Amino acid sequence: MSADPWAWCYYSRLRLAGGQYQVSGHEYQVEPMRCDDRVQVFKKATQMGFTELLIIRALHALKHGRYPQGAMYLFPTSDEVSLFSKSRFKPFLSANRGAIGKYVRETDSVDIKRVGDSFLYFRGARLSQTIEGTQKTSSKLKSTPVDAVFFDEFDEMDPESEDLVIARMEHSTVKERTYLANPTVPDFGIDKLWQQSDQRVWMIECDHCGRETCLELEFPNCLKRQRDGSVIRVCKSCGGEIYPKDGFWVPQYSGKDITGWWISHLNSTYKEPKELLDAYENPDTDLVRFHNLNLGMAYIKAEDRLTVNDVLLTCGPDKMAMSSDGPCCMGVDVGGKLHVVIGQKIGDKGIKILKMVRVSTFEDVWDLAQKYRVQSAVFDLKPEIHKVREFCATAQYSCFGCDYSEEQKGVAAWNESNNVVTVNRTEICDASHKLVTTPGRLELPRKDAEVEEFAREAVATAKVLEEDKKTGSMVYRYRKLGADHYRHALNYLLLASVRIQAVARTGKGVVSEPIRWVY
Structure with a gap:
């Protein structure tokens, strides 16, 4: 295969929704974009750029023949497929006609795109049909053989859809699966899969003492208020200020069959640490949504689930x-x-x-x-x-x-x-x-x-x-x-x-x- 997906994206100067792609502020994206492990799990906060990352990765693989049978990108519902195709995918192709657009040919449907000699299928994961009163199914998920499947917002999907989609890769030698979601309930969906993975976290090296800190694992102690009211990210060892740009991915459990990534707003250059700490300490904050959407962490109140x-x-x-x-x-x-x-x-x-x-x-x-x-x-x-x-x-x-x-x-x-x-x-x-x-x-x-x-x-x-x-x-x-x-x-x-x-x-x-x- 030609240049890896990240190099292709960077050196082709692809334009994304927020402007031309740049590494600064997105250092955590480089390794996942280059990874071609068979099963990958992304447990993340909102707006961390992974949907665009995975689309670019899929287009690169299709362009270079890695997925000869095609790839399937799933959203929870068909309505979300239509919205994504019209509001994000089509503008993305138009903005990058030289690097990508010329390889993608339109079809009569918003949910099928021909890329080179293969197809990229956008599908909703909702199962609306029933067989013999008990088994849910979907003809659109059953009838399409593919080499790779991407589950976007996995926690929002019909649980039964996963097996149905994976069966579409029975005749493939590639069989790649990628799961992406803001976590919701502990031991469910993306959180359950991430626990089965090698659990990679973004470790930041401290300029002062040389030791490493994972902000997600140390929250809230990783944030410190200054005398002027500002908040900084700090090293767990020496208390010195640390910066997400100095991070790198470290697996907590090597040798697993699943590659897992966890990243949150704590490592986002677009989110002020003060905003996060203020929200966490505010008694009116909905802690479920805060943990799920800002920290990328599964969380549920005791009164909302039996044990x-x-x-x-x-x-x-x-x-x-x-x-x-x-x-x-x-x-x-x-x-x-x-x-x-x-x-x-x-x-x-x-x-x-x-x-x-x-x-x-x-x-x-x-x-x-x-x-x-x-x-x-x-x-x-x-x-x-x-x-x-x-x-x-x-x-x-x-x-x-x-x-x-x-x-x-x-x-x-x-x-x-x-x-x-x-x-x-x-x-x-x-x-x-x-x-x-x-x-x-x-x-x-x-x-x-x-x-x-x-x-x-x-x-x-x-x-x-x-x-x-x-x-x-x-x-x-x-x-x-x-x-x-x-x-x-x-x-x-x-x-x-x-x-x-x-x-x-x-x-x-x-x-x-x-x-x-x-x-």
């Missing part, structure tokens, strides 16, 4: 019950397997779970309902709408399919005519979170393998603040972090419990109480 320990602390001394005289309530999440949670309402606001199990058919669920004397059940309405409605119509007890809706606010809406209960997804997840964390409200069976699986799935969702694509306003939503079937089964159980009598413990066992509790 496995939170769940297991609710375990009682009793093993799972083999049956029950009732009255019981039941929540069922519908997918490849049906995740079933059965319990009783205890007193005013308590639930004792008697059984949690994964079964294969609706007939299995029917048998469980009979065995535990279920009087109220709520199912995941989708994707098996017809089967759920058939079950509800046949059941001789309160039985509803649940539809999550952002428009539904406050208490759940129970439609007796079609057996559908509508509830706000964020609000019911908040309610189940509170059920787990409020002492004495939830009792699980004694810990065993299934209870541990329940705990793992119950915590595989977290509350994050994100932009509503329709309105542009910021809203809280629960983001799926992995298999979370049992969490939703718990949500449905909580809904079902509203429509049965509570049982109260007495010296002789349990007695029924009137229905009076609303979650």
Whole structure:
């Protein structure tokens, strides 16, 4: 291959959105632009220039035949593809017609560009189609063989899209994958991948003592207020002022299969250290957004995500019950397997779970309902709408399919005519979170393998603040972090419990109480 991507960019004097490319202020970009490792992860703050960097790297590789089958550059949605293509990619080509534009030929679509003898595909990672009720897919992601894939804003993408896209490289000898994102939740998305990498950080050599400091690892102690009110970056060893231009990349764990980079606004010459320290010390600052967007660090408040320990602390001394005289309530999440949670309402606001199990058919669920004397059940309405409605119509007890809706606010809406209960997804997840964390409200069976699986799935969702694509306003939503079937089964159980009598413990066992509790 001809000159490496960085040299090509620098000596061709490519013009980017902010003007002609220059090394000054972007020293941290040189090594990543030259890197051709198979799997790379960029955990970063906003506006650090990596989207342009990766596009340049892809164009250089396509121009020189490194990706004969082409490359795919993914954004979370198709709308973002269209916006990027029109507002950034097309102007970039126009500004660099001699170095790049002459090699890129227009097609009839904004999401396909011919570069030399190959193609650069821009795609949205949203999966909108469903196969047999459970498997999400996308024809645009399935039908395109490529040699390299770039995931931009990986944390915002459908988790299922990654495997679908990687499968497009099965017939490639190159198989390059690059992930890029502002991190969100710990142990999820870009943060999870970066933890599996060699974890490269930008080490700055001190002019005074010769020792090295990583600003990201030392924050906030790496920033120091001066008497005049200004703030400087300081060496962790001697306290002398240090400068990002004197940095270099150092892996914390050598020999890993994944190359990982972490960079933040602490190393940006366009962000004053004082602005960062002021924001961090301001009690009104949203620390989640500050860590995610300014520090490039995964962060979540304790009240926005359950932990496995939170769940297991609710375990009682009793093993799972083999049956029950009732009255019981039941929540069922519908997918490849049906995740079933059965319990009783205890007193005013308590639930004792008697059984949690994964079964294969609706007939299995029917048998469980009979065995535990279920009087109220709520199912995941989708994707098996017809089967759920058939079950509800046949059941001789309160039985509803649940539809999550952002428009539904406050208490759940129970439609007796079609057996559908509508509830706000964020609000019911908040309610189940509170059920787990409020002492004495939830009792699980004694810990065993299934209870541990329940705990793992119950915590595989977290509350994050994100932009509503329709309105542009910021809203809280629960983001799926992995298999979370049992969490939703718990949500449905909580809904079902509203429509049965509570049982109260007495010296002789349990007695029924009137229905009076609303979650």
